Amino acid sequence: MVEASAPSNIALIKYMGKIVGSGNQPTNASLSYSLDHWRTIVQLESIAGPEDRWAPLERTGYAAPVLSEKGREKFLQHFQFLKETFNAEGAFRIRSANNFPSDCGLASSASSFAALTWAAAEQFQARQSVNELSVLSRKGSGSSCRSFFTPWAIWEKDGAEAPQGLGFQKLLHAAVIVSGAVKEVSSSEAHVRVTTSPNFVGRTDRAEGRLRHLLACLKEENWVGAHEAVWEEFRDMHDLFETSVPPFRYRTTDSKNVVDACHHIWKFKKDGPLVTMDAGPNVHLLYRPEQMELAEKMVRHFREKHVVVTSWGGFR
C-alpha cells in the first residue's frame, strides 16, 4: 500500500480556455500560489478483480471529496492513463480525502490529481522527474500540474515549474465560503464555454500581459501592483463567463459584497489582501504575514455571515 499527498493551489493568473483534444493545453499561461495547508491524500491498495475502484479515505481532519459520477470517472481514467504510462498492470482501490471543505465548491481537482500522480509514481516506482510528473498530471486536470511546485508555480507550456526570484514566499490564506452549492458548470466545461464570449478575443494577450506585469511586481515586492493585476484578472475571467453564449455565472450577491468590502479596504488603507475568485462563488484572500491584524479583523467581519477558512487558524 502506498500513500501520497499534494497541496491545492490558487491561480492568480487563471488557466481559462484550453485547446480541445490537446490533453489540457491552455490557451494562456497561468501563475499560482500553493495552498500547502489544503491537501488531498491518496492511498493505493492492490485488489483482486478486473477494475480499479474509488473509496473514501478515513483520516482525522480529512473528509472524502464529494465526487460526481463524471468526477469519479475522470479520476479513474487518469489512473488508467498513469498505469499505461508506467507500464503497470493490476487493479487498485484508490482511497482519497481532503483536509479542506470540498463539499462547497472549492476546487479539489488540483490536489487530487497531483496526489494521484505522486501515488502512482511511487506505487509503480516510476523514474520520471518532478517536471515530467507535472506534465502527466496536467493531462488529468490542468491546474494540478502547478501543485508540484511551492510556493509559486508558473505553467507556460507543457507542465509547470517554480519561477525564480519571486518575493512574498510566505502568505496567509483565507477563503470566504459564501456558498456551499455544487457548481452547475464545472471548470472543465467553463474552459469550453468561455471561447464563445466576444471577450475571448484578445484573452491570451491580456493574460500574458498581466502575467509579465505580476511577475515583475512579485520580484520587486510591489504589493499594490500585484493586487491590481490579480484583481483585474479574476474579473476578466468572470466577465468571460457572464458574456459566454449562453452566459453562466458563479458570482452571487454575497460574493459581490465580500469583493466590495475588500475594495473599500484597499481604497481607504491603500493596502489590503490579494483578492481572487476561481470558477465558483467563494472569495480567496492572500495577506502578507505583517498584515495579520488586518487579516484577523476582516475574517472576523466576514464570519458574521459566512464560513471563513484560514491557513492560520482552522475554519469555523
Ligand code: DP6
Ligand atoms: C478557474 O484544472 O479544473 O480554477 O483541466 O478541465 O481539469 P481541467 O480544469 P481545471 O481548471 C481550473 C480553472 C480555474 C483557474 C485555474 O486554476 O487556473
